[in-house]
Amino acid sequence: MELNGAQVLLECLKREGVEVVFGYPGGAVIDIYDRIPESGLTHILVRHEQGAIHAADGYARASGKVGCCLVTSGPGATNTVTGIATAYMDSIPVVIVTGQVPTPLIGNDAFQEVDIVGITRPCTKHNYLVKDVKDLALTIRRAFYLARSGRPGPVLVDVPKDVQQAKVKFRYPDDSEIRMRSYNPTVKPNVKQLRRLAELILKARRPLIYAGGGVISSGSSAELTWLSQTLSIPVTATLMGLGCFPADDPLWLGMLGMHGTYVANKAVQNADLVLAVGARFDDRVTGKVSTFAPKAKLVHIDVDPTSIQKNVQVHLPMVADCFSALTDLKEEMHKHLGTVDFAADHADWVAQVGAWREEHPLRYVSEPGVIKPQFVIETIRKLTKGEAVICTEVGQNQMWTAQFYGFTTPRSFLSSGGLGTMGYGFPAAIGAQMAFPDRLVIDIAGDGSIQMNIQELATAVCHNLPVKIVILNNGYLGMVRQWQELFYEKNYCSTCMAAQPDFVKLAEAYGAAGFRVEKPEEVEATLKKAFALKKTVIVDVRIPAEENVYPMVPAGKSLTDMLLV
Amino acid sequence: MDSRRHILSVTVENEPGVLSRVAGLFSGRGFNIESLNVAPTLEEGVSLMTITTVGDEAIIEQIVKQLRKLVVVIKVVDLTEVKSVEREMVFIKVHAEDGKRAEVLRIVDVFRCKVVDVGLDELTVEATGTKDKLTALITLLQRFGIKEIARTGTMAMKRSMQDLPA
Numbered sequence A: 001m002e003l004n005g006a007q008v009l010l011e012c013l014k015r016e017g018v019e020v021v022f023g024y025p026g027g028a029v030i031d032i033y034d035r036i037p038e039s040g041l042t043h044i045l046v047r048h049e050q051g052a053i054h055a056a057d058g059y060a061r062a063s064g065k066v067g068c069c070l071v072t073s074g075p076g077a078t079n080t081v082t083g084i085a086t087a088y089m090d091s092i093p094v095v096i097v098t099g100q101v102p103t104p105l106i107g108n109d110a111f112q113e114v115d116i117v118g119i120t121r122p123c124t125k126h127n128y129l130v131k132d133v134k135d136l137a138l139t140i141r142r143a144f145y146l147a148r149s150g151r152p153g154p155v156l157v158d159v160p161k162d163v164q165q166a167k168v169k170f171r172y173p174d175d176s177e178i179r180m181r182s183y184n185p186t187v188k189p190n191v192k193q194l195r196r197l198a199e200l201i202l203k204a205r206r207p208l209i210y211a212g213g214g215v216i217s218s219g220s221s222a223e224l225t226w227l228s229q230t231l232s233i234p235v236t237a238t239l240m241g242l243g244c245f246p247a248d249d250p251l252w253l254g255m256l257g258m259h260g261t262y263v264a265n266k267a268v269q270n271a272d273l274v275l276a277v278g279a280r281f282d283d284r285v286t287g288k289v290s291t292f293a294p295k296a297k298l299v300h301i302d303v304d305p306t307s308i309q310k311n312v313q314v315h316l317p318m319v320a321d322c323f324s325a326l327t328d329l330k331e332e333m334h335k336h337l338g339t340v341d342f343a344a345d346h347a348d349w350v351a352q353v354g355a356w357r358e359e360h361p362l363r364y365v366s367e368p369g370v371i372k373p374q375f376v377i378e379t380i381r382k383l384t385k386g387e388a389v390i391c392t393e394v395g396q397n398q399m400w401t402a403q404f405y406g407f408t409t410p411r412s413f414l415s416s417g418g419l420g421t422m423g424y425g426f427p428a429a430i431g432a433q434m435a436f437p438d439r440l441v442i443d444i445a446g447d448g449s450i451q452m453n454i455q456e457l458a459t460a461v462c463h464n465l466p467v468k469i470v471i472l473n474n475g476y477l478g479m480v481r482q483w484q485e486l487f488y489e490k491n492y493c494s495t496c497m498a499a500q501p502d503f504v505k506l507a508e509a510y511g512a513a514g515f516r517v518e519k520p521e522e523v524e525a526t527l528k529k530a531f532a533l534k535k536t537v538i539v540d541v542r543i544p545a546e547e548n549v550y551p552m553v554p555a556g557k558s559l560t561d562m563l564l565v
Numbered sequence B: 001m002d003s004r005r006h007i008l009s010v011t012v013e014n015e016p017g018v019l020s021r022v023a024g025l026f027s028g029r030g031f032n033i034e035s036l037n038v039a040p041t042l043e044e045g046v047s048l049m050t051i052t053t054v055g056d057e058a059i060i061e062q063i064v065k066q067l068r069k070l071v072v073v074i075k076v077v078d079l080t081e082v083k084s085v086e087r088e089m090v091f092i093k094v095h096a097e098d099g100k101r102a103e104v105l106r107i108v109d110v111f112r113c114k115v116v117d118v119g120l121d122e123l124t125v126e127a128t129g130t131k132d133k134l135t136a137l138i139t140l141l142q143r144f145g146i147k148e149i150a151r152t153g154t155m156a157m158k159r160s161m162q163d164l165p166a
């Protein structure tokens, strides 16, 4: 069958399981767009390419499938860079297809030419420039293979316009052709190390699981939960790991790190064994790294060898996909269940942890007539029964959500952790809503962040996507203001958002619904009304200007140096 | 931890952008490249990069792992961990006026290097050796005045006999 490059591309996307493409057209991809209507793919036209890449990312995080994004050359491509870096930092599988100027013009500073492969080299897992239509199908297959295997990540494929137009006899490459001698994602854990790990667990009296995003991306929440519950080991998680363990379980300690709970940070600092699974000892998690988990033997399971021994020297490194590692560990531990009473072995520790939880639970001070942001999150939690897909922007809104929502299922919390990209949440919510048309999808936003991709209201309205945006409106770039308050003598330079749009009218102007909430007693009723509407909705919730996120470990301090409410 | 010089032998797919991927990895992560050599191998489509870099054990471990993580990298060997032979080559264009020429030639002789080009009052010397030997030669020739220098990075290969006593 003779096809042109554009058709080959779309055919390959379909065979990779792509159903939705988020994109924006332009001269260098017009040939691809020409073939979209007949392709059977759904295309979501965004209003800015950053929206497309975040939506593809949100789709991937919510569904576990590879997200896909299509943009034109030059400015279209560069507009995706923030989103690519966002996906890269959080190991999210996305394939980005960019148009490029025709091959004979490459390097000539042609109209809308940029070296996007060069620009994105440090923020993609890999990228390709396809110079011959004969290589296109294999390149697309490899792009998806790379994006989803090993440590997942974004892969960019740059396709010049003449390659899209060139004809080729289409042949779909088979699996054997995809493999590359230079790419062997290690998967299975080493048997000896596994035995050593089992021994460490048997010896431990104060064990702790520190879970990260790898547990979610590898689909091993069930295994992790089994391990914790059967062996009576408390669990804390990073921002990226939230949802990998049910927050209503007594062994759940909450998030650790800079805005982690008192009990989680205390547990880290006193544990005698810390089992890091699919986490990477980020500075926001460890605090002053030389004082992290000082009494513990550290075990680190990660699929990416470069994550291991990078920030922290661990006693037992284990390069393996979390799912295989936890599955094999489960089998190994099964041998001891009859002879060892783990619950008894860890009883003192679990009791100690419980005492810390009671000593300083997550809390906030209620004031009459004032809507506390934490209360808003608790109300959202109550109304959604924890079943919604919750996206966040970046800043205080993100931390309050992480602390107070109590996530119980994986892939229900979508947030830019590694890069901390303001403007991520709303387009990601659009992506998640495309993946799950019938689920409630909510973006919890700050008044600053939401304005970074507010234009996507048009996308949501146009496609009848009933995404809910709840703005925790403090009139400030709140998290930066908090730092200014605590560490810069309240020099609130450039963090007050003095001029603000009327978010209700703005929503209405786009054809969405808008509500404003100014009294605590209105919060629940208004949210209920908003969530019931089959429309895109903005709820503008007026919260105090200077509410802070606590606990807080100031940057560079030890996890024991927590500022509490 | 001690900082040491390491020679990494990196086998890569010979495709556009490989050098930039490798160089970008070093610059992006604040690692140091002391020298870098690239040339094709006998196998079609495969090139060998020899990279010398300096760092303590943890840094070198990161560099090796990061290199292995690049999709275009087939194999990484740290030649500092095994017995290896290592050489560099240099061209030195040195002042050699009539009165000095004999002395320059004597040094060339002692170092067993070759004169590959001669001008009215200058010589071009070709030398091969370890980094230390070449540095010594350059130091000696410096007092005659070196006009130009072109130096390859280190090339290295694992020795066949690894088990012989040191």
Ligand SMILES: Cc1ncc(C[n+]2csc(CCOP(=O)(O)OP(=O)(O)O)c2C)c(N)n1
Pocket (backbone or CB within 6 Å): A393, A394, A395, A396, A397, A398, A420, A421, A422, A423, A445, A446, A447, A448, A449, A450, A472, A474, A476, A477, A478, A479, A480
């Ligand atoms: C794109 C981008 N620019 C700047 C920052 C730095 N930053 C981190 S949090 C924050 C404030 C966010 O303000 P807002 O969205 O109103 O949320 P709040 O903290 O008030 O909840 C800023 C500016 C960032 N994370 N991302």
